Amino acid sequence: MTMAGHDRSSLRKVRLYGVLIALLGVMMLPFYAMFSSTFKPESEIFSAPATLFPSDPTFQAYVDVWSQTDVLLWIGNSFVISLGTVVLTLLLAIPAAYSCARNDFVGKRTFLLSVLVVQMFAPVVLIVGLFDVITQFGLFNTYLAVIIPAAAFTLPFNVWMLYGYFKTIPVALEESARIDGASQLQILTKIVLPLTKPALVASITYTFLYAWNRLLFVLTFLTDSGKYNIPRGVFSMVGALQTDWRMMLTVSVIGIIPLLILFAFLEEYIVAGMTAGAVKE
């Protein structure tokens, strides 16, 4: 490579990273505003115009948040709701997806397409009818009132994700196990599911995130503040006249830490899930 060519390629690299870092900077700005605000003392956070850097950083907000808010309770509720949704969704999705992948039966196409339509039917346009159903079944103010609708709207993604994956597992594997005398359930739990691990991790991550993040169902079906999840808890801190921004932003930071950990470890699976959900190969 000539000197000029070398220069040009390194110039291109500088430009590429420059643009990337600038874009990342723009995307990270809201996080910066959130994090930096939580290290300001109360007097500084309510000073105008805002200081862009905390002049006297303190952890006081993180100390205060334990005693002044229900952040731990909200995180606990978020876990209950998310795990409940994951379990219910998988219990329904695994058999259905497996059945569709292994059998050819009348109504299969209809079933799979209807499931896809459900994914298009956003909960908000259904909320009035859903409200009626939840109250009729006496589920109002129970965790199930949130878990059931969340499971319904994550089920489509799970069915399609697992269906696509099950199809790639050779039937021969199952047949040889059957000859060895394994039962249907053993075949599923000992052979098929372990092989499905990547798809399962993507499914679980997607479902967990969906349930963790949703405000609508909790806002509508839970009035008992003891059952609030993190988004609902944060929302409850928005005051009509006055908002304790310092506490609210600190709770927000704490509320997203579990997700940041999840992202650091499961990035690949999240990406796989996002792409599989939208675009087929």
Place this chain on the structure above:
Amino acid sequence: MSLAEEYTEASEESRLERGLAYLQRNSRAYLLIAPAAVFLLAVVGYPIVETFRLSLYRSPADSTIETFVGLQHYAEIFDSDIFYRLLWQTGRWVVAGVVGKTILGLLIAIHLKGDIRGRKFFRTAFLIPWGIPYAISAVVFRWIEHPQFGYLNAILLKLGLIEQGIGILGNPSLAWLGVVVADIWIGTPFMAIIFLAGLQSIPQELYEAAAIDGAEKWHQFRYITLPQLKSVILIATLLSTIWTFVSFDVIWTMTGGGPISSTATLVIHIYQVGLQNGNLGRGAAYSVIGFLFLLVFAVIYLRIYTRGGDEL
């Protein structure tokens, strides 16, 4: 009994028998999809039917007595100025949001495509805004746009662009922009990841050939990237349109649809009328109108999704 009649009866019987035998042979297959099917019918199918039914009734907020009013809700909705204002505000919200997410997503994807160092870090970092609760993002944007203490005003003041703090979210003609920015920020990562997947499937040889021919970057983008990415862009913008149309948490947390309803969209109005004001019938009628919009998008999406035909 004539021979013909006897014949039909016999064949009918055997059709029934064949049907039963078919069900028996496939009983396990049906049994396995049954829980999911029943669940979806109960949690999604039934509320749909219930929404249609409710839309034909009037249920005053203070009583449980329903009176059948037929299509009166619809007539009143189509007759009201609110409906047309909602349509305009929803359209504005969807178009601005989807265009913003598409452009920004494409920009990020193009720069992430190459063989760059720290790709995993960048990809994870760009993904995060999508994965955190919308309500939290909305709260943070509300904080940034705060008229007195917000960072946005602080920056604008420092740059000398404004002389005193402006309250974006309190201003009926600006508020929607303040909310759209948050929505674009949240929706961009999805677009970026989908576009990145699409970009990576474009054969590298196309670019190499173009580079030998001396095509400039812009021309490569215009004549290779865009045409190759066409179907991915179509799917992604279609999905984004649906999600932006039904987006609730962001608007609700940032403005609650205000000030003076300037940020309300169709779905925000459904919530306000149906659940906040307890006018289930009117809210249901708005929901049905929302369904119809969604149905159009869903049909287009299904068409594209099943275009291959036989892979189901």
